[in-house]
Amino acid sequence: MSKRKSSDSLENGPKKNKPNGHWSMGLLAAIDDPKLFIESDDLIHIIRDKYPKAKFHYLVLPKEDITSIKSVTSTHLSLLKHMEQVALELISRDKHKESTFKIGYHAEPSMSRLHLHVISDDMNSESLKTKKHWNSFTNDFFLKSEDVIKDLEKNGKIILPPREVCKKLMETPLKCHKCDVKPKNMPELKKHIVTHFNR
DNA sequence: GTTCTAGAAC
DNA sequence: GTTCTAGAAC
Numbered sequence: 394m395s396k397r398k399s400s401d402s403l404e405n406g407p408k409k410n411k412p413n414g415h416w417s418m419g420l421l422a423a424i425d426d427p428k429l430f431i432e433s434d435d436l437i438h439i440i441r442d443k444y445p446k447a448k449f450h451y452l453v454l455p456k457e458d459i460t461s462i463k464s465v466t467s468t469h470l471s472l473l474k475h476m477e478q479v480a481l482e483l484i485s486r487d488k489h490k491e492s493t494f495k496i497g498y499h500a501e502p503s504m505s506r507l508h509l510h511v512i513s514d515d516m517n518s519e520s521l522k523t524k525k526h527w528n529s530f531t532n533d534f535f536l537k538s539e540d541v542i543k544d545l546e547k548n549g550k551i552i553l554p555p556r557e558v559c560k561k562l563m564e565t566p567l568k569c570h571k572c573d574v575k576p577k578n579m580p581e582l583k584k585h586i587v588t589h590f591n592r
Numbered sequence: 593g594t595t596c597t598a599g600a601a602c
Numbered sequence: 603g604t605t606c607t608a609g610a611a612c
């Protein structure tokens with residue numbers, strides 16, 4: 394009998410794949426949206442995140458049909474390095490001179506097609522609304538690109554936190570990413586973080 | 593991933 | 603009474 398198929402088919406269930414119109418396919422549509430598209434090269438696309446969680450929030454996606462970080466293997470190492478280089482070049486541009494950035498992957502992404510988040514660390518955006526939004530960029534749910542690449546080089550695969558750990562990370566009480574303040578809810582957090590970039 | 597909204601929290 | 607969070611969405 395045949396072995397189990399790829400992790401992709403496990404994620405999507407044994408019976409059906411996600412239809413193209415499903416929300417989890419939204420990034421593929423975003424590439425074709427002139428409002429979001431920025432540029433491409435031979436291997437990747439750069440787009441704006443449709444719901445930016447900071448002043449600047451971009452996504453770098455491979456043209457190759459890689460569903461998510463869960464299906465990345467050593468064979469993709471040079472591609473991941475390229476994606477990181479593209480991200481570094483992007484943040485070096487003049488319009489980003491005043492910002493610092495984080496570059497990385499979500500441990501448990503919701504949207505299909507592997508995507509590298511390139512996000513300024515102000516975290517000041519109307520689209521940032523929930524605890525899950527906050528935690529997904531400010532704790533270990535956010536896997537830094539350099540760490541993912543190191544992992545792949547050292548271990549031959551990416552060590553992803555188990556589902557239960559991801560769940561815990563999402564439920565982590567709110568904490569400022571720049572100091573020890575622990576706001577009691579999202580509105581307070583959003584009021585607090587702006588104090589870090591007033592000068 | 594977002595939207596909507598019931599009911600918890602205040 | 604209003605604000606806020608969290609779970610359903612066929």
